[in-house]
Amino acid sequence: MWKAAVVEDEREAAERIAEYLGRFGAENGETFDVSYYGDAEAFLAGYDPECDIVFMDIQLPDMSGMDAARALRAVDSEVTLVFVTSMVQYAVSGYEVSALDFIVKPVSYPNFAMKMKRVLRERRLRAPRSDELSLSGEGGVRRVSVSSVKYIEVVGHHLIFHTFDGDADVCGALGEMEKTLAGKGFSRCNNCYLVNLRHVSEIRPASCIVGGEEVQISRRRRKAFMDDLTAYVGGASK
Numbered sequence: 001m002w003k004a005a006v007v008e009d010e011r012e013a014a015e016r017i018a019e020y021l022g023r024f025g026a027e028n029g030e031t032f033d034v035s036y037y038g039d040a041e042a043f044l045a046g047y048d049p050e051c052d053i054v055f056m057d058i059q060l061p062d063m064s065g066m067d068a069a070r071a072l073r074a075v076d077s078e079v080t081l082v083f084v085t086s087m088v089q090y091a092v093s094g095y096e097v098s099a100l101d102f103i104v105k106p107v108s109y110p111n112f113a114m115k116m117k118r119v120l121r122e123r124r125l126r127a128p129r130s131d132e133l134s135l136s137g138e139g140g141v142r143r144v145s146v147s148s149v150k151y152i153e154v155v156g157h158h159l160i161f162h163t164f165d166g167d168a169d170v171c172g173a174l175g176e177m178e179k180t181l182a183g184k185g186f187s188r189c190n191n192c193y194l195v196n197l198r199h200v201s202e203i204r205p206a207s208c209i210v211g212g213e214e215v216q217i218s219r220r221r222r223k224a225f226m227d228d229l230t231a232y233v234g235g236a237s238k
Helices: 011-028 040-045 065-075 088-097 109-125 174-180 219-236
Strands: 002-007 032-037 053-057 080-085 101-104 132-137 140-145 149-155 158-163 166-171 186-190 193-196 200-203 207-210 213-216
Touching (some): 002 011, 002 040, 011 032, 011 109, 032 040, 040 065, 065 080, 065 088, 065 140, 080 109, 132 166, 140 158, 149 213, 174 193, 186 219, 193 213, 200 219
Parallel strands (some): 002 053, 053 080
Antiparallel strands (some): 132 140, 149 158, 149 193, 158 166, 200 207
């Protein structure tokens, strides 16, 4: 399923895009989960970082589609952006915000279907988002590759993601994150740390070295952690 957002103040135009998405999906074996926003502020306030495609009108009541696109790119550099506009002269500005394409109003289905084939080709060429985590913190949404995470530390009600690109601090519970990362090569070495096994380079009597950092292993969790590490190494070597 693809997640799509339509940012359009004209209800009829928004409904037409939704109708065309349904028709395109039926013809091509795709499904779309569509969200509607009548203005840019509502879209940005409720933005879903798991969104795949954004259809953005350039003429919006509260802020222009270009300004909204710039704000969007500040929190999500990966989502595919398509402008929908009757003002063709402004479409070229889409390159400033890495827009993939633009659709001219009134939107016709043949043109829409042609653009959508390009959109989905572009989406499939990218790394799958299943290898990404979307972390929402005070500074906005940050996308983190699972493979870049060394370990996750819980401090109070916060999770600190220690990655090779720096740390990220978000609210959350380590148990819930452990469920999210199940099957992705992570293991608890004590109550405070969830370790990415691919980055474990050394085991010591009461700790391990993960991505160049020392993390403590509790006696209670040591056997399960070592079993997980052995299974991971054995699976990786096949």
